[in-house]
Amino acid sequence: MHPTISYLKNKNLLWQANHTQSSDNGQHTGFKELDNALQGGFPEYGVIDIRSQIGIGELRLLLPSILTRQQQRQTELITLIAPPMSINSEMLAEFGFTLDQVMVVQPSLNKQVLWSAEQSLKSGCCHSVVLWHVSLSVTQVKRLQLAAEKGNSLLFIIRQPQQEHISLPVTLGIKLSPSKVGINAQITKRKGSWSNAPFNIYMGAYWPELSQSEDNNVLLFPSRAYRAG
């Protein structure tokens, strides 16, 4: 092989068609269906674009993987930028997060939102950043990608589903829609792979109570024993 090509391959700058991400490269998301669709899990670093409505389980889908990342990198922070409502610390603590490892940033101006995200990503002391934002341009995403690569951190951008017009250079794009048990997901974009058909992610293992059972008279008992996490 030509030395330049092998150099580029070693630097991970060159992608070949026969190359698909090996499954052990990703981090398990905590949901079997999603792991299967992503052939392993979320990437180690990069920008993940999630288009979802609020309140259908989009944050809950991320929590197990963020928790895993926190356990792996205990000195680093989770940054939540511009959440649409106030974050309930009780839920985070109950799920197993150490609260002083969580930082909530609420910028007053819209343009400061992306600045905060970039700073947090490239600082190298945040393993995951969750950003609620409306519109993004290609250049902004590229900047965030570079910052995430520099700080080896993962950025989740949660956006409303209707703002879809251009293809952004994100590492991973997921479209979420509500489902009776868990959440419906479709991979819209993924580096080095084709998009698949929509699939259902079963979240009952973590939140058995949050499922629309066919028969509403049956109430599930809220026991911790149900939970895997």
Next chain:
Amino acid sequence: MQNIWLYLYFPNLQLDALLQQNPESNIHSQAYVILDEQTNQVCQLNHTAYQAGIRLGMGLGTAAMLKGDLQVIAYQEAITKNRLNDIAQNLYLVTSDICFFNENSLLLRVHNMLNLYGNLTSYWQVVQHQLLQQKVNFHYATGHSPLAAKLLAIRAWDQVTDNVDTIKQAIQNTSLQHTDLTTKAVEKLQRVGVHTIQALLKIPLADVAKRFDIEVATYIGKLTAQITHPVNFFHPKKHFDRVIELLYDIENIQILQAPLNQLLQNLEQFLKARDLLTQTLVFTLSQRDEKMIELNIHSQQGEYLAKYWAVLISLKLENITLSAPVFAIRLVVENSYIRTPDKSDLFAGKQGRLSRLQLISLLQAKLGEDAVSTPTLNNDYRPERAIQNSKRLAKSIQPFQLYALRPSFLLTPPQRLQEKISIAYGPERIETGWWDTKPITRDYFIAFNQLGQWYWVFKTPRGDWYLHGVFS
């Protein structure tokens, strides 16, 4: 051991402080004088002004006649004092006994420092090195009494020696004009033919006391070290407080960075020499005809490096506008603490560019203190009281019973439920707070709407439904 005193005389303190800010060459070719407005006399001048024939004590009119493009700046005692204080602070690092003799000179007690430095020459080398760093003009002299050293320094003798004869000879040749005696006393002495110190010292002290004022006798006594001269020694301030007067008024934020950086450099030197770190800087920008702007810059992690503070300041400056030109900047650092080395693991692998505290300071500098918080918990059954967002990244209190099935987002305050929902789970009754002003009785349900969004709703005893949270 004989007493030796070193007197340092700084003739151009205010001017040096001003010119130091702008080291460009054209400023030094320009003639500058500092004018004492009370006496209307030139009290400080630079070399170019001296060459033009301007001398100390000249009136403004005469000075302006000698040099057309003369730059005149009003004398401000505060600046001079401040600068002198800085010099004393720096000298304190190498010599212990420093005394402010008047607003433009320092007196150092040398003889007790010689045990440390061995001899006078090596002592003077160290002191001189400190003084040269300050970039000020100075004259110096040693003497066996404070007044003798002063007398020689003022006439710019510029010699350091502990030889009694050399000093005595130098003093004797000095004219009475340079002494601290009043003009009246000098005139009186001149009328009887006493023009130099030598002539004055020839008269026995008892005769002097009889024929002239008692102050002349006291002066001679102090000069010859027959009467001890009481001095108050300087104790350095614990904190950093420095003012710089700008050579030109500054209206542009970008230009303001340069003098701010100069202050930060000074701070860095100050903190580094003492091995200290600080977390808060207070800048005061004095604006012409307007209120002063106070800038508080916080860093979560203690820092001393100028370049680190410069980043935080530039972020802070983005948020302010100057309504009037700035003419002076003051930097005060009240609290500082001893630096402890960071204990980082050499083998921990990838290490971030910033520490988490640095990141928080960075975000707070740009977005404001309130924008960055960390979620904390409060031991209370009421959901809105259980959560709190604290500004500091504080350690949470001891754990307590947490309840499952809590939404990820809370609406503050709860809103009236507006849409049709189906209940999936509930009720969970929370009835508490009867002991204080905000008791609640609520039945909480988990519900979903037609779009499949998960809500946390509650019903009051009166039958009103509220939306309190979203299971995101």
